[in-house]
Amino acid sequence: MTAPLRASEPTIVNVALGARAYDIVIGRETLSLLGPRVAALKPGAKAAIVTDETVKRHHLAATEAALATAGIRSISVVLPPGESSKSIASFERVCDALITAKIERGDLVVALGGGVVGDLAGFAAASVRRGLDYVQVPTTLLAQVDASVGGKTGINSQHGKNLIGAFHQPILVVADTALLDTLPPREFRAGYAEIVKYGLLGDAAFFSWLEANWQDLFAGGPAREHAIAVSCRMKAAIVTRDERETGERALLNLGHTFGHAFEAAAGFSNRLLHGEAIALGMVMAFAFCTRRGLIAAAETERVVRHLAAVGLPTHLSDVPGGLPGADRLMELMAQDKKVARGKLTFILVRAVGAAFVAADVNAADVHAFLVGKLVER
Ligand SMILES: NC(=O)c1ccc[n+]([C@@H]2O[C@H](COP(=O)([O-])OP(=O)(O)OC[C@H]3O[C@@H](n4cnc5c(N)ncnc54)[C@H](O)[C@@H]3O)[C@@H](O)[C@H]2O)c1
Ligand SMILES: [Zn+2]
Numbered sequence: 001m002t003a004p005l006r007a008s009e010p011t012i013v014n015v016a017l018g019a020r021a022y023d024i025v026i027g028r029e030t031l032s033l034l035g036p037r038v039a040a041l042k043p044g045a046k047a048a049i050v051t052d053e054t055v056k057r058h059h060l061a062a063t064e065a066a067l068a069t070a071g072i073r074s075i076s077v078v079l080p081p082g083e084s085s086k087s088i089a090s091f092e093r094v095c096d097a098l099i100t101a102k103i104e105r106g107d108l109v110v111a112l113g114g115g116v117v118g119d120l121a122g123f124a125a126a127s128v129r130r131g132l133d134y135v136q137v138p139t140t141l142l143a144q145v146d147a148s149v150g151g152k153t154g155i156n157s158q159h160g161k162n163l164i165g166a167f168h169q170p171i172l173v174v175a176d177t178a179l180l181d182t183l184p185p186r187e188f189r190a191g192y193a194e195i196v197k198y199g200l201l202g203d204a205a206f207f208s209w210l211e212a213n214w215q216d217l218f219a220g221g222p223a224r225e226h227a228i229a230v231s232c233r234m235k236a237a238i239v240t241r242d243e244r245e246t247g248e249r250a251l252l253n254l255g256h257t258f259g260h261a262f263e264a265a266a267g268f269s270n271r272l273l274h275g276e277a278i279a280l281g282m283v284m285a286f287a288f289c290t291r292r293g294l295i296a297a298a299e300t301e302r303v304v305r306h307l308a309a310v311g312l313p314t315h316l317s318d319v320p321g322g323l324p325g326a327d328r329l330m331e332l333m334a335q336d337k338k339v340a341r342g343k344l345t346f347i348l349v350r351a352v353g354a355a356f357v358a359a360d361v362n363a364a365d366v367h368a369f370l371v372g373k374l375v376e377r
Helices: 031-043 053-070 087-102 115-130 143-149 177-183 185-202 204-221 221-240 248-253 256-265 274-291 299-312 326-336 365-372
Strands: 011-015 024-028 046-052 073-077 108-113 133-138 153-155 160-166 172-176 343-351 354-361
Touching: 011 153, 011 221, 024 031, 024 221, 031 053, 031 133, 031 172, 031 177, 031 299, 031 354, 046 053, 046 115, 053 073, 053 108, 053 177, 073 087, 073 172, 087 115, 087 153, 108 115, 108 177, 115 133, 115 143, 115 160, 133 143, 133 299, 133 354, 143 177, 143 185, 143 221, 143 354, 172 221, 177 221, 185 204, 185 274, 185 299, 185 354, 204 221, 204 299, 221 248, 248 354, 256 274, 256 326, 256 343, 274 343, 274 365, 299 343, 326 365, 343 365, 354 365
Parallel strands: 024 172, 046 073, 046 108, 108 133, 133 172
Antiparallel strands: 011 024, 153 160, 343 354
């Protein structure tokens, strides 16, 4: 794929799910297309914008204006920022607000924010009146390349993350890459880890391209649109073939079995953002494959070099405050993924761009591997 000629020309990626197909509209200032697109999809609809306080400050007025220019009235529901808003209490608040505002089947929910807002608003949309249409307007890099696409919605339970939720596809995703200009650099880097993931799991040429073009991507040049479009295209293709994750969609979990354990060990706190945990998790997945003789050490070093170049963590000793021992990390991994008779399911790699699902990974091997990694500097 080539980059768009002008930043103002949006790239459209279609998620081809038959009756539930939708477009992802990617580019600078594409927020202005929100109103006309929504008006065409749902004539006469009114909208409820769900967002968080931080995103409200930066982007709510422009979103309301984008809808108003197409004659769409809107109300807004504003939540505190952060993962704690993916709760039953916030879910209740959003549902109540939608019902009070008389948002009905002919109307629309607009999720304006990062993955937290997208997951919560999407789940409220899936639930109120047994299913309202919703549009994703992702405002973090992570949400633009991952969370806003594919229809997984939900909230956390006291027993763990994302345990309550539904598959509910949006009717439109508008990824305005200019909205990312206000994103803190650390959040941007964390989202970038998921872009790297797409290269590592299925597109070696894209990974090489990222090695050469990441600086333009971070600076907001045309490489940003291109990388988001390639990422969305790959996720869309995988989701189209395996919407409910019975097979191939699991490849999107590259780095996530290790990563979720690190995130949980850090208490899902600011010490380690999701994307940072995934950067570490991908390094661990590659290093583990090198140890098993699946992939050359030079390939693993190449991955480490790139993630380190953009400022992502690549050593377990990079986690501020440290990590618990291998026993505890294994427990956390077992909670995340089913362990059958001492075997774990992992996404492994044969090469950069060639990941596969391995359901027979020996837990004792992973334990021994982690013991070694935990003492590395
Ligand atoms: N549904 C899925 O398929 C899927 C996939 C991946 C992740 N997720 C979920 O996504 C969540 C993480 O998403 P996230 O990383 O976007 O976190 P987030 O939504 O908490 O956003 C991160 C922070 O950035 C702020 N922010 C957002 N946009 C901004 C902007 N444009 N300018 C300034 N600040 C801005 C937010 O207020 C927040 O403080 C997790 O709950 C995860 O489970 C879901
Ligand atoms: Zn992730």
